[in-house]
Amino acid sequence: MTEPRLYWVRESRWRAGWPPVDLACDEPNGLLAAGGDLEPTTLIDAYRRGVFPWFSEGDPILWWSPEPRAVLWPQHFAPSRSLRRRLARGDYRVSFDTAFDAVVAACAAPRAGARGTWITPGMSAAYGVLHRLGYAHSVEAWQGDELVGGLYGVALGQVFFGESMFSRRTDASKVAFAHLVQHLLAHNGRLIDCQVSSGHLASLGAIDMPRARFLPLLDRLARPPDPRGPWHAR
Structure with a gap:
């Protein structure tokens, strides 16, 4: 049995292009490459190819393309009855792009039962x-x-690539997600990449999609022009 090959990035991008994602490891699921950098051009190129970074402090940058891929069609968003009631009551005020650094910091904060970030x-x-x-x-x-x-997360073409979410009050992240879906539906957003499935995402309507289907879809939907600039609440 052949050992899986891990590609090492020694420049900001591969001169010959990214390695084919179907060469990603089965175990750990989706591990494709290590090294490189987190420059904007590198990240944007990676996302368009169905690759994203995920690693721990002190490790090299690791690049992943898991099989299958968790995705959510905005039109198939499935809020629970209790979430619909909470949205109707307006329990939380929702904004876009007003506290980006604070959201990232909150997502990075230690969580119960989790080791590191x-x-x-x-x-x-x-x-x-x-x-x-x-x-x-x-x-x-x-x-x-x-x-x-x-x-x-990151928006490219008609795709929103979700990175992380957090909640300090009941359903607060789900309310934010519901408003994200509404924004995408209003601005021709076609797909949310959730990366890896979880019970939380499944409860919102996320499904697993084979990588062989996801990548051609991404190639079609994540093309420029990109929805640049700050988003605004309706």
Whole structure:
């Protein structure tokens, strides 16, 4: 049995292009390459190819393309009855792109039952640059003046690549996600990449898609022009 090959990036990008994602490891699922950098051009190129960074502090940058891929069609968003009631009541005030750094910091904060965080200072800084360039966006849920939930990710073409979310009050991240879906539906957003499935995402309507289907879809939907600049609440 042949050992899986891990590609090492020694420049900002491969001169001959990214390695084919179907060469990603089966175990750990989706591990494709290591090294490189988190420059905006590197990240944007990676996302368009279905690759994203995920690593711990002190490790080299690791690049992943898991099989299958968790995705959500915005039109298939499935809020629970209790979430629909909460949205109707307006329990939380929601904004876009007003507290990006605070959302990333909250997502990176220690969580019960979790060991460490993959949102390293370098990752936070890299996505902060993408935000200032108009590619990365946040959705914030507020209770009064307190930030109680939110999410952030990258928008390319008609795809939103979700990175992380957090919640300090019941359903706060789900409310932020519902407003993200509404924004995408209003602005021709076609797909949310959730990366890896979880019970939380499944409860919102996420499904697993084979990588062989996901990549051609991504190639079609994640093309420029990109929805640059800050987003605004309706």
